[in-house]
Amino acid sequence: MSYGPDPQAIHPVPAHQRIVFLKALIHDPKIEIGDYTYYDDPENALLFAERNVLHHYDFLGDRLRIGRFCAIATGARFIMNGANHAMTGFSTFPFNIFGRGWDEGFDIGTITAGLRGDTVIGNDVWIGAEAVILPGVTIGDGAVIGAFSVVARDVAPYAIVAGNPAVERRRRFPPETIERLLRVAWWNWPIERITQNLAAIRGADIDALERAA
Template sequence: MKIKVNKFVREYLEEFNVLMSYPNGKVCRYKDDEIINVPDTGFMEEYSTINKGNNACQMGSFSYSNAIIPRLDIKMGRYCSIANGLSFIAGKHPLDTISTSSFIYDPNFYIFKDASIERIKKSYTHTPYGMLIPPLPPTIFENDVYVCTNALLKPGITLHTGCVVAQNAIVTKDVPPYAIVGGSPARILKYRFDELTIKRLLELKWWEYHFADFDNIDPKKDINYYLDELEDRIIKRIIKPFDPKKMQFEELIQRNKQQILITKPTSQSSLQPTPQEQIKLLQDKINNLEINYQKALKTKNHLSYKLGEALIRANKNWYKGGYVKFIFEVIKIKKEHKANINNTQGKAYQ
């Protein structure tokens, strides 16, 4: 599946230390809006990486590829080392049909499509390729597999644990554990270790442990000395199997669908005011309240306001002769209002 890299994709990859840039292993090597191709399912264990290209595949911890991954259906174990130039033999044409030509199975190849329409007024009735050539199973790289430069592999084979594929080899069948193969077609040149040592390695399953737990075991010593030391640490429970975190491709695909929220820079006016500014704001509010209070007093002392209040009271008490009382109250209100005005004017001239 094709996905577009965004902030969430990068953060997820960085969380598991996969697909990081070289030599800075803490930074995702992809930039925003780059397109990468990933399997629909599967995982990459932490500390695994593909240093070239935009294709990914299932991969175990401490494995790396300096080659572009040609197929998404590769399943790779731990501690594998893949050199530049890895490629796969292309899909074949059917050999047991009337012709090997692609008119048999390809409805879109224009020379056959156009010729068929010209001849019989419709596209040729093709047979789907998958019905003629069964799909191949995934190509398996077990553990500690070393593939040298420019190796060519047949899809669907298994490279068993500990094997080595020599430079420019063309590999068309499974490679046994710890075998070194080379040539065209590839053949077994030799084995890395004797039969008993290979059996011991496979039984020990050393790749299930973190390499840092092997610290201070001398790799220059004989392989069986190394295995003795390693077994001793395992028996004494000094070390235990490594259980790495897994970056799931399904989750990566979901991260690709998340939307980035773009926030505008905060304007100066929305910043938190200083203490001095807060005091000034409070003073302004107090002044506004005082002004509003004085306006309210003036309104309450206005003749119309007082007459309105008297009318409301009269309306509420109409059954008690409220309207009759209202006439006398109006006369009283007008006299008091006039007296207040005269008093105010008199004070103004003093």
């Protein structure tokens, strides 16, 4: 019996090379990607780490963590802490990067003072085209990020956010249903159980999903 696509396949839909499973593609230790999370881009799908994860520098140590079963649309970008400029003095100009004497006396603490930590995307998150996720944001399981949104604050599980800055428009389900969904956490099931219970996962009957758990 087949249990879905190989999570290690880079192109899980061979007829559509624009779709890539990111876990198999990315080998940067600063980026963690869960199984079955994919990126869809007709031109640059294979360059996700280079084109979509920006200002991600080893010396700062921040990580991008994305869960399982996420769908990331064309052009979505993750701005990491390396984009920050010093905010502790009068000027935000990065004199030190140009060297030639301008690096003398530079204090890295003026940069690290503004770090916002890791960027964490939950499981089963849908990120729309050209959305921008700013440093240190946490997006909860099951959330939806509208196309062209700029996400500067944490997003609750199963929230739908949109705009610049992104604001919550509504929750996908009532609070009690969201609590039950987070307890079920179907994305953590073995893939065999997920495959056998796709009707419940794709459906809208939380009782059926709980029975499958």
